Each structure stands twice: as C-alpha cells, then as structure tokens.
Amino acid sequence: MIYGLIKKNTYQDSVNLMVLSSKLSESDGINNVSIMMGTPANKEILENTGMYSEEFEEAGANDICIAVDTENKEKVEEVREKLDESIKNLSSKSKDSKLEKSKTLDGALTSLPDANLALISIPGEYVYEEADRLLDKGINTFIFSDNVSIEDEKKLKEKAHKKDLLVMGPDCGTGIISNIPLAFANIIPEGNIGIVGASGTGIQEVTSIIGRNGGGITHAIGLGGRDLSSDIGAISALDALEMLDKDKDTDVLVFISKPPAEKVKNKVIDKFKKLNKKVVAIFLGERPKEDEEKIKYAWTLEEAAYKALILSKRQKDYSSNLSDIKDKLDKIKENSSQRKVLGLFGGGTLAGEAAMLLKEHFNVDAKSKEEGYMLKYEDNKIIDLGDDKYTQGRPHPMIDPSTRKKAIKELKDNDDVAIVLFDDVLGYGSNEDMASALAPEIKEVIEYKKSNNKDIVFIASICGTEDDIQSYSEQVEKLKEAGVLVLDTNAEAVYTSISSLNYLNSNIEIKENNDEKKTILNSDLKVINMGLESFAETIKKHGGQVVQYEWSPRAGGDKKMQGLLDKLNSL
Amino acid sequence: MKYKNLDEANKAVTDKIVSAQPYLMDVVPAKEVIDELNGKVLLHAGPPMKWEHMTNPMKGSCYGAAIFEGWAKNEEEADKLLSSGEVEFIPCHHVDAVGPMGGITSGNMPVLVVENKDGGNRAYCTLNEGIGKVLRFGAYNDEVVNRLHWMKDVLGPALSKAVKQIDGGMNLSVIVSKAITMGDEFHQRNIAASALFMKDVMPYILKVGLNEKDLEDVTKFLADTDQFFLNIMMAYSKSVMDSARQIEEGTIVTALTRNGHEFGIRVSGLGDRWFTAPVNTPKGLFFSGYSQDDANADIGDSAITETFGVGGMAMVAAPGVTKFIGLDGFEEAQKISDEESEICVGHNPNMSIPNWDFKGICLGIDIRKVVETGITPYINTGIAHKEAGIGQIGAGVVHPPMECFKKALEALVEKYSK
Secondary structure, three states: OEEEEEEOOOOOOHHHHHHHHHHHHOOOOEEEEEEEEOOHHHHHHHHHOOOOOHHHHHOOOOOEEEEEEEOOOHHHHHHHHHHHHHHHOOOOOOOOOOOEEEOOHHHHHHHOOOOOEEEEOOOHHHHHHHHHHHHHOOOEEEEOOOOOOHHHHHHHHHHHHHOOOOEEOOOOOEEEEOOEEEEOOOOOOEEEEEEEEOOHHHHHHHHHHHHHOOOOEEEEEEOOOOOOOOOOOOHHHHHHHHHHHHOOOOOEEEEEEOOOOHHHHHHHHHHHHHOOOEEEEEEOOOOOOOOOOOEEEOOOHHHHHHHHHHHHHHOOOOHHHHHHHHHHHHHHHOOOOOOEEEEEEOOHHHHHHHHHHHHHHHOOOOOOOOOOEEEEEOOEEEEEOOOHHHHOOOOOOOOOOHHHHHHHHHHHHOOOEEEEEEEEEOOOOOOOOHHHHHHHHHHHHHHHHHHOOOOOEEEEEEEOOOOOOOOHHHHHHHHHHHOEEEEOOHHHHHHHHHHHHHHHOOOOOOOOOOOOOOOOOOOOOEEEEEOOHHHHHHHHHOOOEEEEEOOOOHHHHOHHHHHHHHHHHOO | OOOOOHHHHHHHHHHHHHHOOEEEEEEEEHHHHOHHHHOOEEEEOOOOOOHHHOOHHHHHHHHHHHHHOOOOOOHHHHHHHHHOOOOEEEEHHHHOEEOOOOOOEOOOOEEEEEEEOOOOEEEEEEOOOOOOOOHHHOOOOHHHHHHHHHHHHHHHHHHHHHHHOOOOOEEHHHHHHHHHOOOOOOOOOOHHHHHHHHHHHHHHHOOOOOOHHHHHHHHHHHHHOOOHHHHHHHHHHHHHHHHHHOOOOOOEEEEEEEEOOEEEEEEHHHOOOOEEEEOOOOEEEEOOOOOHHHEOOOEEOOOHHHHHOOHHHHHHHOHHHHHHHOOOOHHHHHHHHHHHHOOEEEEEEEEEEHHHOOEEEEEEEEHHHHHHHOOOOOEEEEEEEOOOOOOEEEEEEEOOOHHHHHHHHHHHHHHHHO
16 A cells, blocks of 8 residues: 655755665565655656555655555654654764775875885785885885795895885884884883884883883884894894984884894894994893993893883983084184083072083082082083072072173183083073073174184073973074074083083094984884784874775786786886 | 887876867767768667677667657567668767767767867767656657657757857866866766756757747756756767877776676777676666666766766765765765775866865776776766666666776787787
8 A cells, every 4th residue: 555645845865865765665564665856757756666646746846755655554654753863864974084095005105105114914925025016115114914935035125225224024013113103012102212123022021111110212123033044144133223323312222132043143243333322132042141342231121121221311322412513613622722611500400410410421529619619620610600609789690690691701701611501590580581681792702702713612401481481482592593502401401511522522523414314213104004904093093194005915816917917017 | 109108108198188178069960970870770888789689778779769760660660670680780989979878879869069179079979868768778658759859859959059159169178177066976966067057058048049838848858857967978078088099008998888788998008999898787776666686787888977087986076976875975985086096097187076175086097007906997877677668767886897907908918018
C-alpha cells in the first residue's frame, strides 16, 4: 500500500533526498520509501516506479513528496519523524585529520619540498629500492624496517656516505633528531649531549637517565644492529660521530654499542680520538678500558649516562660565541699587554658568581682583601659596585649609573683591560633604562680605542624578563646597538670572557659558523613518513614537519609493470 | 622524439591544455559538420564496437535515432535494420565529436560547435535532452522522439541564431571558471554553469524572433535542464584534448571513454590508438524503485571531462556530489581530488578551486603515475538501466580498468625503446 505525505515549502537537494530514501527504505516493516521534490518530472518518476499517491497532486516544486510503501500505516509517521530528524542533521561531521597524506613520493615532496628525512617502516623487501631513490633525492633515511639484506645495507650506506647523508638502520628502533622522537623514543629535555648508538633500548635507557637527572640531549642517532659488523664497517657510526662533532649545540658525545668486531672497534676508537669533543663510550658486555684523555669508558648504561651528565656540565663550549667578536679580539691580540678582565657589577651575587668562575679558571683561591673587589688577581678585577664603599651618599648602582659610567669612562686611559663584563638588572626599583644610561660611555670608549688603532670587548648579561618595565628585548637591543655582546646568562657571559682570554692567550682558531655544512642535525626536521602512521603523528605532535606517504608497492607489486616503468623513466 | 624526455613532452601536452580557448560558435545539424553522417551512419560513444556488442541502452538509443531519422517506424523495424549491417557505426571520437551515455548521434540531430581558438580545431556534441526518459540513456518512446524533433526544429535553430550574434562566439572558459567557484564539477553537477549559460544566452534568444510558444518552451527547457551545460563541457573538453593530441608525444591521457562493453583510453604519445579493457559497472545512488542490479555497465564519452581534469577529478569543487557515492562531506571530496592530483602532472591555473586553497583543477593524467600508484581516474557518471527504453535510474561513480593503462604503458615502452 502506498501512503503519500507532503512536506510543504521545504526545499532539499535531490541528492540528499535520494540518500534519505535509500536509508529509510531499509527500515523494518517498510517495502520502499521514495522522497522527492514535487516537480512534474519527479512526479512522473514516482508514477513510473509505482510510488505515486494522489496526495502528490497538489505538491509543487518546493514541496517534498514522501511516498511510503508499507502494510503498516504507523510506519508512515515513523518515516516522517526520521525525515525531519535527518534534514536537521544533514551537515556533515568534519573529521579532524590534519596529517598531510600522499600516495606517491612526488606528492609527498610537493607537500614537503625540502624534506630531509624519510622514516621508513615498510616491508623489508621493498626498502632498498625506496631508500635508494630517497638518497638520490638528497634525503636522509631512518629505516625502521628489518629484513633488508646486509649487501643492500652496505650499498645504501656507501651511497649515503658519498652524499654526506645518513642512513640510520635498517632495523633501527630509536632516534631523536633535534628533539623530535623517531619510531620508539622517549621525550628527553633539550641539552648538550649527543648520542650515537647501535642499540635501541640502550639509547632509550641512557637518554632517559640523562633526562631524569637534569641533563638533556641534542640528538640521538640510532644505527641499527649491524652497522658495527665487519661487513658494514661502522659506516654510519663514523658519519654520525663526525656530524655530532661538528654540531655546535652538542658538547659531549655518548657512544653505545654491543662489542663490535675488533677491527671495527679500533676504527671507532680511532675516530673518537680525532674528535674535538669528549666521548663517553660503552661497549655493552665488555669490561671498560681505562679512560683516555678524551674518552671515558663505561660498564653499565647508567654509568655511561652519569659520566656524560658530569662532562656535559663542564664541557659546554662557549667558543662559538666568539665569532661575533672575532675582529675585536684579533685587534686586541696585537697589543700584548691588553689581557685583563674588568667586571663592573651592580648585582652582588652576580659579581660573586663571576668571581667564582674566574677564580676557577685562574686556579686561585685567595679571597680579595680590598673592599668592593670580589676578585682581584693579577689586575683582573671583579667589582661589586653595590659594596658600601661605592654607595656612601648615593643610591645603589642598580638605580644610579654614575659610578659605573665613571669607571667605563676611565677605560680610555687603561691599556690593560681587554674585556669588560657587566650586568644589567631589571625589575621594579631598578633604573628605568640602564642600557641607555651606559650606552654613551660605552660607545665613547669603543670609538676612542678604535681611533687609537685598538679595541675593547664589552660583554653583558641582562637579569630580567620581557614583562619587566624595562623590557628585556629593548635592553638587549640598546646594548647591542652600543656595541656590547649580550649573552643569555651571567655564567655564559663569564665563560665567554674566559674563552676570549683563552683565545687571546693562545693560537686557537675561532670556528666560523657560516661555513658549517647543512646536515640533518642543524636543519629543521622535515620528515616523509613511509609506513606506520603513528610515527608521523608523534613527529607532528613534537613540532616536526611531516607528511604521511601512504606507501604501497609500485604498480601493485606487478614486477613486469615495475620493469616497464623503470625503462620508461630511464629514457 | 623532439623533446628532451617524457617530462618535457608532457609539459608540451599540458601547455596546450592550459592555453586552450574554447568558444561556442554555433549549433547545427550534425551532418553539416560531420560528413560521415550524410549516409546511413550513427555515431556511438566509446571505442569502436559492433552492433552485437552493444548493451541494451545503446541499442535503445539506436532505435530512437533510426525512428527519429525516419529509417524505421518502430522498434521492430529499427532492430531489423540495425542488425542487418546496413547502418554503419562510427565512434564519436573518430569524427571530432563526443556523445553522452550511448552517445548515439545521427545526421539531423543538432550539435554544439565548439572551436578551440588556440589549437584551431573544433569539437561537436549533441544537446542535453534533460533527465529521465531520454535517448542517451536508451529511451526511445514517442515522447523522446518528439523532443528530438523539437530540439532539431526549435531549440537548435534558436540557439544557433542566438550564439551567432555574439561576436567571435561565446567564451566558454569564462563560464567554466565562474561555475567551478559556484560548486560545479561539470559532470554530475552543472547547475551553476547551466544557469550562467542561460543568463548569457537569453538576451540573444529574445532577439531571434521566436513565436510566443517557442520562446516559452525554449526558456522553460533551458531553465529546467540543470545538466544542459554538461554537453557543452564535453565538446569543450574534447576540443581542448584534441588540441593537446597534436603534440603526439608523452604519457598524458587524451581520452577516457566507454561504450558499455569496453573502456578505451588514448595517450598523447600513442596518437589515435585505443587501449581497451572490459568496462566496470558504476556504483551509486538510485532513484526509488531501482537498484544496483538494474545498472548498465559503464557507458559514454562524458569521461572526456575527467580527461580534462574536471568531473570526479574536481570532486573538491562540488562536495555535494560525494553523496552519490555514499561519502559524506567536504573532507571526503578533498581526499578524492588530492588523490587524483597524484596521478596528474600539475594543476590548471585557469580553473582555480577556492575551497582547495585556490589550487587549479587536475592537469594531465600521466599513465606512468596511474600504473605506479594503482590510482585510476575517478569518473562521476549517470547510470542507465540495463534494459533498453527505461533510461536513467541513478548516478554514481566508476573507475576505468587498470588494464587499459598497462597496455598503453607497454606500447609506450615499445615506441620509445626503438
């Protein structure tokens, strides 16, 4: 029996209605439902399909005609209710999938044109071909997949080595590049320890201990279990060590592996000796050798982590800060009497810290007897201008810049001081603009030195935040403008002064940052994830750029077609 | 090869697609522009085929055409004539034409004349007859034949006179570019383009001197026929792709078509050759009373729109169309276009899709990418009843068989390995 209903003046797109018709036709007790706008053509279709009801006579083009074929009249009302409900819910539910996806490498590269790493977790038999063409495109590979032959591994690693690229794996479980976790990895704070390891959980354990104990890492480079075999000969290990050695954020290296073939092990240890940075090495299961100057050996993973932690705190390398003041230092170097540090501090504790670090450097323990001097050693001076000696009858130097200005001005007649260290303490109560107050005198001294074919270095740190009334960044700008090297912390300022002194007193070269080669360690990580989608989500979550390459075997695995494609593409 | 490599050759092909300038010049009886139709000849959709391989809807269309041309009085006479071998069948594609569904075109049917002023070539297509019982879906009753006569006697001449008043013809790319921003993908959905076409043509139709009844009928027909622009888009796409075919090198698909029996493709580097394989059957949404079991196998030249880069390839422009294929909403539509763009060499900047971050439509289907990825063109299509005489029963989507692309790939290797 056909029942007809009209829903007046409710226009719906015909497609929506077709969807509803087929959905409602599936209800129990209903033979068929046909819902259409009441146009003449549609009425004709209703007639032709045997779904016409005389109620439709008066339906116009803006009325919905609902034809219900059922033996149970109550079902008609049910259809009307469901129709009303469905019309209300027509808007599509948007699914939040923001991960970019592509089914081709070309497509992935269109989304991420300068991708520099591919994380590969596809079946092993396809890995060689894919990794090979990625290397051809200049992309580093992290191969999570196993079942790649050792011959193929060697070919890939040799190719990567020639192109200054890195192949991590095959069968590489863990990696952290620029604080972005790859495959199985923990979230470890940023720090200055770099890890290279042919042991996935070894890396996880060491990095976790470092992280839990206040340290942090730059990169953790997994190698896969076979890299240190005599077949492969540690190709990736050596390249990874080299890359980390050149990485300016990495100060200490940790090398983790099971005992390799003796020949390979010697190769790796030789490499340690050639590096500029200290290394903690653990060959799991092998009694540690005696420490050497640059290499500390560990017996357990925990021991390796702690040794790295201790070294990392001492070995932070501030010499990279020197590139900005290299010209000044080279000028100062010409004048052999100019080798002293003068600290002009407003903050007493900051002065104390500076004195402490310099004492450590000069290897002196003596407490200065003169008032106001936190350190006075062979004319190197750290002065606390807040000492009573200087503040009688005037405000504290954090408010009143006059004593400091005077001291800076006097440097014109001083030919011993190479480096002037000072602080700028912000906050309520402090001078509203210490940088502007000191700038004229600083500029004057620098100009004066220059006009006499000399130079002088000012190094400062600012204690305060952006929200302070003086605004941290504005103070930085003003001091920089005056010619001051501004560093993040007081300790860094002091360490940089020490590095400067070392430079002035020796023949070491300052490493130029600009000739640093672009590697995966010093570029933003841009990853093509081939395989397990969850890996891509992790990368995305941690701020890495990633595109999911929904890989499947080329030409559906049809070998003949793959051959034809290769032939055609090689023309 | 006169190009450095296949990528360069493909660039030359797609440059022709981008630089195309199709204009609607006229509407004329088919036999005036297609010589072959001056004999007992019918054009059909798809790659070449014989009467005995035609599916019922195409046969139904042939009956209708034979009756319309006065070769037969009824189905029986038409069947006798057509199975006797006296009527020659030629693919539309072989005579610069394309035809929707059955694609059956006879000498006295009016066709759109679209000229690609860049390539200097023309393409033809019959006029859209509306929906329901229509010849292209295999219906051939009196209503169908009468409408064909009205189109020949009233609609065709009216449009001819109207279009000819426009100096240099009607610039179709303008309409296409506008309509794609209004939600058309030009295969399943042409309502915006049809409305824009009507808006542009009506001022001229008013001046062609129609009597009141004819003017009313023509106006009503154009107003009611939401898919009117589809056939214009087919001629448009054919004129563009034939101009691209002049390059004669590379791996770009220049035609996708089906005759209900076989799917056929042409590839830029392989000229006029067809690469065929058995067609699939479209999946979709059916008018009440019909189901998937009633669906005829894939049929029609309309996939020329996908060849150009619209239709299913441009699903993102018309998210509403996703409902035909049981998908729901914009993201699904975008996913389809994103996927299709992976088998193309680029995007056509002339047809920019706002909700695709203004990316252009897909440009140049590369058979190498099709074979490599297993992704085939997404074709939005009407669905005919598998019995003759019933007509359209739904709409949906269909994919070409991969075999066509594999065969063409093999032929290309053979050609270029020499």
